Amino acid sequence: MVRSWFNSPKDRQNEPKDDSPPEASFWPPLKAEPPVAAPDTAPPPVMAPLKGPATPMATDPATETVTGDTTAIATASRMSALPDPAPKTDVVQDTRTAPAAPRPPAPANSPGAAPSDGISVPAPDQPAQRLTDDGVAAGLDPWLPDTGNGVVGHTMYDLPSSEDGSITVLLPRDHIAATPSQALVRIASGDDRTYLGIVVAGPFAEPDGLRADASLIVTTSVRSQPFQPQYHGRVQVELLGEEINRVIQAPRFRPLPGSAVSVLDDEETAHVLQVSGDIRLGRAVGHHDVPVGLPSRSKNILPRHLGIVGTTGGGKSTTVAGLLAEGQRAGLAIVLLDVEGEYTHVHEPTTDPTMVRLLAQDGRQPEGIPDTHLYRLVGRETTNEHHPNSHEFSLRFSDLSPYTVAEILELSEAQQERYFQAYELAKSLAADNRIRGLSRAVDTAELDDFEEGCPGVTLAVMRSLIGAFLSAADKGEPAINEPSIADASGVILGRVREAKPSHPVSWKALMGRLGRLHRLRVFDNSRGPAGPLDLDALLAPGRVNIFDLSDIDGTDLRNIVIADLLRGVQAAQERRYAAYESHGDPEGPPRTLVIIEEAHEFLARNRVASMPVLFSQVERIAKRGRKRWLGLAFVTQLPQHLAPQVSALINNWVIHKVADPAAISDLRQSVSGIDDSLWRTVRGLAPGQAVIATGQMTRPVLTAIHPAAAQLRMVD
Ligand SMILES: Nc1ncnc2c1ncn2[C@@H]1O[C@H](COP(=O)(O)OP(=O)(O)O)[C@@H](O)[C@H]1O
Ligand SMILES: [Mg+2]
Structure with missing residues (x-):
């Protein structure tokens, strides 16, 4: 019988004490063969020494040194750091808990290190410790837990399949949880260079000393007699660059094998990723204390336009609600083209039980957005007849x-x-x-x-x-x-x-x-309250203007309204910007954000040919907007229907769940910097999660978007 000799530590505590020797060990080479007598001369080190151990090790002076192959040594040296799963039948020393009789590691040719011919095999009772000692004697730097410097693992040797900009890191099992996908790591290379990287694949769990598909493991699993060898973690790290004076530069070398890898804390992560901004949208997933936002005063963000995409139910409207509230706080003038009448209640606090609960978890309260104004086209209905600041408007032909x-x-x-x-x-x-x-x-x-x-x-x-x-x-x-x-x-x-x-x-x-x-009946209504828009008043800092277009049937009219609004807002923004340039303003330039919901309807790919004037107008507005602080945000569940000319204008993205492969491959043309694993993540994002990629960030970051404090109207 193969003994199932590793269960959870708790199980082990509860196990009846068994003093008999294990019937079989999983460690194949460690069969009970007598150690082969070693010749007198010390072997050449199996590895070039990397550097001295970080702290002195407790070793058993009595153990004989045995060499196995280098993998076994490396694996065993890590294994020694893990909780020892085997019922102790003998003197296998646990390096974690061994009373410290600190002793520097024995040099390979010191009297303390027994010579070896490189083919000896260990006695069955002391494999881990012996291999550890042997590794030390051979110049290896054993991984030591609790060294206090946050080291979670070490880089692996390269393989012929290794690729530039990417490196494999091995970690003991206890540290697998420290390196989730997207975690940032610092790699202290043996040559005194420091690299920063990000976990892009894994963490994988691999058995120590055996391949996961080794017949031993496969066979015992198949026979319902699973036996679990110890395992370690492996992650693939994409190198962000070499860190020189706290600046990340393109690496010219790679971290050496065996380099210590530590995980960055939240503060450093925020600094490295450059994800902060006064328009706070959410938090970095995996880094609860790293806020992710858009800096409203950066010329590279809002004036370089924003795409908010994702399937229905992915969380776009919630993101937009946050953008309204935070944008207002940042002093933007906001114009929202609300095609479905979803935002006509945002001046009220949310009553959605899920949102209320999630807000409470963050210590926040439901809260309406002040200073919102609701506009509807003359003669058309709105989804909120009772809005306190309601306006009707007409168009000027x-x-x-x-x-x-x-x-x-x-x-x-x-x-x-x-x-x-x-x-x-x-x-x-x-x-x-x-x-x-x-x-x-x-x-x-x-x-x-x-x-x-x-x-x-x-x-x-x-x-x-x-x-x-x-x-x-x-x-x-x-x-x-x-x-x-x-x-x-x-x-x-x-x-x-x-x-x-x-x-x-x-x-x-x-x-x-x-x-x-x-x-x-929407043009040239100069009489009555439904006159043309006073665009200069609309663009007051901090004012949120919702245009309820839900009762406008017919794409033609909706497009006329949208085109007219865009043109009008642009003209007004140019006037404001010109005034700022001539008079200045301690508050800085006036900033305006226009959010277009269901943008694929207005700017559909299949209409570019039939509506060249409209398109070139949007293009012109987008281009002129860059210099004059007029940002456009395009919201759509069908990014693949958005005309490529429009996608090309967008430099910043909030990508909610996108399941459609066609949409993904389309987005990949427009959005750079998102690695394969992150794109795979995009397919399965939960509502309210998004990958945010901006021109300012070091790399795109997976974000948990804040719940909306303002009321959104449910639309199907
Ligand atoms: N940031 C978020 N936090 C928590 N739940 C969210 C979040 N965003 C969306 N949701 C959930 O998903 C639902 C749909 O979100 P919504 O913003 O309307 O998506 P979309 O506009 O993409 O269709 C919401 O009603 C809510 O239950
Ligand atoms: Mg929506």
Whole structure:
């Protein structure tokens, strides 16, 4: 029978005392063969000495020195540090508890070290200690627990399969728990160089002295007579670099074999990873006291845009809620395009029992976000009719670039040509100050048609002009009924006739499309409370503006609203930034964050071709935003649907669970620095966990996002 000789320490205590010798040892070479007499000369050390032991070792002066192969020695020297599982039948010395009769290790050729021919095998009763002593005699530095310097393991020799930038570390079983995935480690190399690294694979548990698939282990497991040899841990460490004067630099060498490895504490981890920031999003997983945040005043973070991605239920909205609260505290002006009406209650404390419980664990209270304002488009509903700061707004048609209009209405080439014919006429009226309501003539030469519309040119003006062209093309009697241009009707009708319009069908179709826009009843509502937005007021520091777009049916209108808002916010931010540049501000530059929920709907890959103007507008805003502190955050569960032109603008990422392999491989194109093991982790992240990768961090960090203190509306 093979004895199951290792159970838990507790089991062992409870075992009846058994004084009989073990029937079989798992240590194959250690059979009861008499030690072979050793020749007189000392063997050459089996390994080059690394360095002296950190503390004196207790050794049994009486033990004979035996050499095995180097693996056995190395393994045994670690084994000696582990709790001794075997019922002690003899004098095997436990180096942890041995009364200290400190004695320096015997040099290989000292009288204390018995000579060996390298083929001797030990007596069965003292294998571990003998091999330890032998290792010491051969110049090995035995791993010693409790040396007080936090050493948890040592680097292994390289193999032909070893790769640059990556090194294997072996650890005694007791220290496996100290090196979870993503733990940061410092490697004190024998050549006095120091390296920093991060655990990217493992910790694995490997049996001492045997391969995990050795037939001995396999056979006994198969026969339900498992016997567990001692085991040790192995982790793969990716080198972050060599540490020179507390700065991490690209390594030119590798840590030598046998280098001591210690785990960084939380403070150092935070310093090395560079994960702190005033917009606190969560904590590093595995480092409870390392806060992870985005520095709101770093030009490399918010102005270089943010992607918040992950499957539904992954925790994106919770992350956004944290971003709102923390961004507000940091003094950002925030505009949130809330496509589903999820955030219309964030001024209230959360009532979600899970969140309340999780907050309590952190010693926090549910808490609403102050100074939030809720906006809805005129005539549309909101998911919160009772918001204390509710505003209705309308759009100004004259803010839309004629190209955007053509794109959104999906005008054919013929229709587009006619639209621009009418638009040129409208512009000339504005240039001549012939539109009522304009305070002065418009300098139309200064207008950039790709970016903006022409002041005074309302939807009503355009419809009236197109109606006149249609009439003329249809051989009818054109007339101008729109009051704001009625005074100019003589000039207009003259110009229309002059143009000799043809193809009434095209004009009619164009008229129909503009009728669609008109029926939305969202443009040019200058009367009543639902006027155009006061964007300068919106961008006050610390103000959170929620745009509830949930009742806007039809992607067209939603996209018009989003495009218009983006353009308006950008213009306002440029004004604020220009004012800051000329007058300065002790608070620093004004910073604005625009968060776009369900961004894949607005900026879908399959629409890039059909909406080039909209895309180039977003691109321009994103690029100009970098210098002017306007950051965009794109939130989506379908990052693979996001146009690559948009992903390319994003330099910082919060990646919640993404299970879809296609989405992962797509993200891998855009997000750098995430190693394979972390990408595998992304597939199985729990709700509220995310990998955060920013331009500032040393490397991406797995983060437990804080629970939301503000109320989120459940949407399915
Ligand atoms: N940071 C978090 N901490 C704890 N639980 C969370 C966290 N984030 C999300 N959850 C859980 O997951 C659910 C879905 O989160 P949500 O933010 O709505 O995801 P998404 O917006 O990606 O669909 C929440 O209702 C909550 O139960
Ligand atoms: Mg959500």
